[in-house]
Amino acid sequence: MSRRITHALGSLGQEILLVVVILALFAFVGTYNPRFLSENNLTSIFVGNAYIAVAAIGMSLVIISGNIDVSIGALIGVLAVISGLLVTNGYPIWLAWLAPLVLGAAINALVGCLIAYARVPSIIATLAMLSILSGGLITFTGGQWISGLPAGYQLAQFRLLNVPSPVWFMIGMTVLAGFLMRYTTFGRAVYAVGSNPEAARASGISYKATVVKVFAIHGAIGGIAAVLFATQLQVIQSTVPVGLELVIITASVVGGVSILGGVGTVFGSTLAAILFAAIGSSLIFLNVSAYWLRAVQGILILATVLADMARRRRTG
Amino acid sequence: MTPILELKNISKAFGPVKVLTGVDFDLRPGEVHALMGENGAGKSTMIRIAAGDHRAEEGEIRLDGEVRRFAGPREAQAEGIIVVHQELLLFPALSVAENVFLGHQPKTAAGLVDWGRMRREARDLLDRLDCPNLDVDQKVSRLSVADRQRVEIARALSRNARVLIMDEPTAALAEADVRRLLEVIRRLRSEGVAIVYVSHRMNEIFEIADRVTVLRDGVSVGTRPIGEVTEASLVSMMVGRDIHQLFPKEDVPRGETRLELRGVSLAGVVEDISFDLHAGEILGIAGLVGSGRTELAQTIFGVTPATSGEILVDGKPRKIGSVREAIDAGIAYVPEDRGLHGLVRAQPLRENVSMAILDRLTRYSVVDTGREQNLASDAIERFSIRARDARQRVGQLSGGNQQKVVLAKWLATDPKILILDEPTRGIDIGAKTEIHRLMGELAKKGLAILMISSELPEVLGMSDRVLVMREGRLSAIVDRKDATPDAVGAAMMQGRREPARAGAAR
Amino acid sequence: QSAWTGGDDQPTNPLACTGESPAPEPGEYNGGTPTNAPDRNGKDLKVVDIPKLVGVGYFASTASGMQEAAKELGNITVNTDGPTRANIDEQITFVDNYITSGVDGILFAANDPVAIAPVLKKALDAGINVVGYDADAEADARQWFVNQALPNGVAKSMMDQLASEIGEEGSFAIVTSTFTTPNQARWISEMQAYTEKCHPNLKFLETVEAQEDNILSFNQAQTLINKYGDDLKGILGMTSVATPAAAEAVQQNGLCGKVSVVGLALPNAMKPYINSDCIQSTILWNTVDLGYAAVEVMRQVADGTLKPGDKTVKAGRLGELPIVNQSQVLLGQPKVFTKADINDFDF
């Protein structure tokens, strides 16, 4: 029994490390400036990167399956704009919320086919998608922002039990995906495919179907992230934050998903996304000169990664 | 009795290379049908066709008399055709239990993966193979080769096979494990399962097989009931000629001390090992799986440098902190896991053979490809490697031929001390004889050879002295004349829980 | 008081605290001249507009002003094209390619005044008319620059507005895009100088960076609110991305009327907040007019009707625009949009 617990802890090592780091950060900054721990600020931290955390869940699936997606930032941008255009052109709000999911799934299923059936390595397929989506977005919108969004559209501003909806989405999606990955044959197939595609084939698991499904799910989750992104403010930008894909990938890998495939959980990436938001907020509270903000972020990410490596070596 | 599985007139080619030509094969329920042949004869290829992994260009597969075409392994599995693959298709990042059940996990009523049942059933299966120490929650990446082989077997057993195909399931197993596996096979046979059994080990074949089919160069030489063949006749069917002496060990006068270990330890794995190895000597190392033989070899070779003790080469203490230093000291190591440690499968034969001596093939650090080509051509000839040419990717060669490439690679370093870790694992009888002959020849030339083998007859047949390891320690050193299976076996097993006798190691 | 973060270290020139400042003298022309430019008087012109980046509302609206002018003039076509990120290198490549393809004129908004200079000089050498708007290059690398508002004017409008909303003793923080953006850095420096001179008791807290990312801007504004609590009376938004995001943060926190947001933003993006009385104002020049003026100036430069030494230039529906700072055309003073008039504008 204790062995089982050790194993469980071993496989959740990175998640625990992240929780410890987050708590330590909260304690430290909270001592320095108690306002950091105010309900308001904690909420902001959780809301701040919620759409990144949600997108990182899909990314984790992709990485666990042994692939990568560098086009997710552009996809979120495209889907957000589509959602905004639908609603400003008089389509019902529910459609504007749902369409990104469906379209995201469809677009990424296509990418998945390219990877699975045409054997284009995922980084190449998604690099290409990055170009196509980000270029296409500008061509399509001409750079106009979307404003004049109707009331009731701002899904990300809703609250349930006084908790903002992005937090619910973040937690809900994490639990759902965590469950999917652990308790369904599909989830296990994702690990199998990422760990050894040839062995997966020999075990009767279809590599192609699994990869296409992973990408489709990732696209749908990207659609949710896009809706959260689009509905947080009263305008929708027609450009994507620069380097969003890297932030999402970083959240995934700092969360303990092995870039070599087959390893990791979705909980880690959510924790990592929260950690990033907490770091960003902390540095302002600690009066770290904004010039050095990014350097400190880099050091913290590096430290987390190195601590993880040290931990893995100790536990073998 | 109608055959359950029948292959008719199967032909298969990889590009221009014909691998199988018009092969017929049939399998009846409740029989063990052995498949034999030299390395590269096409056994694995035939199996993969039967399992839906490869598609044959010609011929047909009949299942229960009906012609079938499998689109992939999944369809074959659905019909109960299960394969233990030669190259161990496992998921390194996942747990043992999951490896056993991936693709057909037990589910709860809600259709979810039932982890508890999965772990329990995996435990039961492993217990059936008598490996109680194998933790079902362990990651497979941390298992030894032997344990992986057990997992692979457990995986095949976990599916309810009608046809169980085992491609060299015992290659990585020691005697005791083989016994247990054969028992399991007998039981399955009595339950009516049809079994295809591939092995290069004669004694297993005679013990378990009902019929045997021999492949030679992609052609079926014939199928015989086991009672109608002898070891000699089987060998001549496989090789096309007679082979008489299986272990052609010649006596070579013992030369000066080449390698000496004094109290070498690798903390926690190998403890306090001392012995000496002489020029012209073949020193066998016997031991149970997991007794630390491989770790010892890798310590000497600098992969995991010793944490204490001294290693002397030619009487002088040498610091061996890396593979490079070991090579420079004249040590070569043929690893047991050739796919992982021995070869770069995606690269041509030529580049593999030259890999360990690249620095000697260069001028101003530019590789002299002419000399490299010669080296490779020589190796192909000397070891009779079956390859299209020196440019063929090593990954495309059969297992035995890959092993020869590893040997060639290490002999190219012109070593003084050669460590062979399971040198003939998965190698056909012809090649095995050749390798044994080669070992004798090398010893005669003054090479000092350290040979690890889990095949007791091989150790006893080839060694001048036998060093027995148990739980990371030296338990005995036995001279050739005293080396009987009983003596060595006893040293391997004795007092598994008692502390080793002090004097034995010295 | 320590220097404000985010400024540059160029000399500042704060305006007088009250009353109209006299328009600066034009001085002697210091722009460049195209070599061997063909006679383009009255001919059809093919002009390319290369903004800092495409895909943001700001430059979409300048581009629409350009199309308006082009339509009005009839003998000029303008094509907007540029990098998707405010990236100096890519912008240079765009200019370079358009030089090769042979346009008559280049309109640009520079990501970096120095970095873009060599390639603009190359354009001048190729006989192309070069006119800047929004963000200038080195003076001799272009002919004219259409200045939306003088930095000290922007600073005065912003700080006077802030002081009027939060009082002379309030504390405020700044949300900007990045510290490396020259325009914002210039404005921040001028704002500091002007504040020291005219609103010495306003308390500057800090500047945070938010890229051109509206969610990040929102998060940063939110963090500032959380950090300073009641001490924070005002947020200055330096970009058209940051200002609405800061307003949103104020609104979502229910701090309307308690925390003021003063900043540069497109009226359309601010309408929801101003119309709901959460935010009082937004400051901006008319970006459509900026693009419009740039094309008008380009036409006249090509025609030869705008020459070094001129003191004003006629710019279509905008009337006479003054020439300042040797080779700049001044669009005017920044405008403060309030609930009273914001709904009259659509850009």
Place this chain on the structure above:
Amino acid sequence: MTSMTRILIRHEAILGILFVVVLFAMASQNDRFLTTANLLNQARLMTEVGLIAIPMTFVIVTGGIDLSVGSILGLCAILLGVFWQNLGLPLPAAIGLSLAAGTAAGFANGLIVTRFRVPPLIATLATLALYRGLAEGISQARSVRGYPDWFAVLGRGDFLGIPTQLWLFALVAVLGIFILRFTTFGRTTYAIGNNEAAAEFSGLPVERTKLVIYTASGFISALAAIVFVSRVSTTRSDMGSGIELEVITAVVLGGTSIFGGRGMVIGTLIGLCLMQILQNGLSLSGVRGDGTTVVIGAVLIVAVLISNLLSRFSSD
């Protein structure tokens, strides 16, 4: 010639053909395209990406990746300015120090990857943030301008009628081709990419080779920074951001396997040129930047698809 290089040649052949097709297509669209002046100018514009792509080919052949190159470029550009203006060093000394700093940054990447065994993607994701942060912190967002005229020769001048930096690029490229193709170092690089453990068991200096490659990547990024600063005559901390994706696109378009073990510098060069003439040629034919981006994405997929298709018919 080995069977492996035969395949590669094949991919290169495809790419080469594609290149020629595009070249003629573009030339027929616009008579200003196929002129010496334009082509040389394009070569000048692609030098920085090209320089970094050479060591990146090595990095990717080992199965690694270096995402921090753009940040190293930015950091070195800033350091050049700081050393020269703020510390008052002579410019050549500042150049030397800046190159040294880039080398050190690359070395640090190498150490993290080899000593601490952090997967390269994660390691360089972290240093991507760190180095960019250092650049911002050190520069305090100030640009350094006003470099002496002689310095501009490197980035804007000519030598024997050919842009100065092109000579430098050619030198690095030839060195790269030679080392990867003919030397033990190159062999080791391939072996590491194909099977690191086997390379280690063969006594090849795995760690040292990787360390050298990452260090070289840092050094060349610094070199690119010098060229870049000289070309644009200013230093800013955001220089080179996003360049990593361009570089990786060129390398993978050139046929280098993202999984390591396969690839050639020649391929990278063709990939690079193809991208550049597409950008230039399309722009000259009146396609806007966003359209060009879309086309490049499509070409990336098409190139990989064609070569996948052909390799299926080959004997391997």
